[in-house]
Structure formats: structure tokens, C-alpha cells
Amino acid sequence: MTASSIIEYIDQYDGDVRNRLLSVYELIRTAVPDEAEESISWRMPTFKLGTEPLFFFTGTKRHIGFYPTPDAIAHFSAELADFGTTEHLIQLRHDAPLPTELMREIIAWRLQQLPSGKV
Template sequence: MTIIEKYISNTPKDRQEKLQQLYTVIKQLAPEATEKIAYGMPTFYLNGNLVHFANMKNHIGFYPAPAAIEAFKPELTGFKTSKGAIQFPIDKELPVELIQKIVLFRLEEQIRK
């Protein structure tokens, strides 16, 4: 069991499926990234922090860095965002295609470092 899988297994049962789905999407797109816990959150690391995600009280938090939020602003209108964070509501499906695009964007950014 990876450190991120351990994190997921310690979250409430009703959150685990979405967290596992998010983990799987990121892992498939960034298999070369190192997995760790940073700032108390599952983190994928490649030439620096690639993305973080976390189980929050009222949502699933996804943290792809400010440039990604800005780049995908038009596609994020249905979600609450801040400078470096996106909130995915618990009661809605994860936007997998959008997550994939954001992770690929971040991979490109980190590879250029």
C-alpha cells in the first residue's frame, strides 16, 4: 500500500471512491512522479510539487498551482476556486476529463523546469 493509498484508506468510507478515482487518474498520467504527503495532503512530486489533493470537510480539494487555475478558468466556472485550489463537491461526479487536462498541463510545466 502506497502512502497515498494509506491516506485514502483513513478517510471516511463515503469519500474513498472519489479520492481513489482522483489518485488513479493522476497516477496513470504521471507514473514517473514521486508520491508523498506534503502539507498533510497526498502529493505527486516531479521537479517540484506537481499536484496535491485532499479530503476536506465539505469537498474534495485539488491543488494544481495558480497557473493551472488561470489556464483553465473558463472550464472551472462551475467550481469554487481560489488562487491555487479547486473544490470538487462531494455530491457530484469528478470532472475526470478536466482533471486529466490539468494534470497534463502541470506535467508540461514541471518537465520544462
């Protein structure tokens, strides 16, 4: 099944993975401006502001993938040293607590990087 909304995407998962995805969704949703759009892009839950992608996230067997942009990952590289990362991705392993405070900081930083007038 291909999800057509973020909630539909999350509802494809069960138990703890579903709850973790809901937590990530709520962290992002409560931080982004009201005019941010929710969608599914590249088969991933996505938040955009106009044409500007803000955040993507995914569920996998072993982790949640959180995609806050390469600049955010580079900026927080010291804080992310204990996480699996790539240029685009932070792996939030299911066998560890969600780093909600760090995620809030990353989300806030990313939103501050938007061109003036976007937020």
C-alpha cells in the first residue's frame, strides 16, 4: 500500500515503531509554521514550506530515519557522534530512547535557516 498522508503512512506500522513515528511527527508538526504542508514525497512523510523541503522521516526495521537537511547534520555533528548518520540522514535506533531535546534543537535550528519571510 502506498500512503497518501503522513498519518496513513504511520498507521502502516504497529506497536513501538508506530508510537516512535507518531512522536517524531508530533515534534515536527508542533514546531513548523502553520502554513507548512504535510505530504508524502519519495515515499516518505514530508514537511514543506512552499517549495522548500523542511523535514522528511521514515520507519525502518531497526531505526527511524530523520532527514533534517545536510546543513543541519553538519551543524550538529558533535551532538550526533553517537548516532548513525549520512550526509542526509540521522538514524534513531529503536533500541535507544528518542533524543527529543536534540531533535527539538535541530528542528529549531533548521527553521532559523530559512530565508527571511519564510517563517
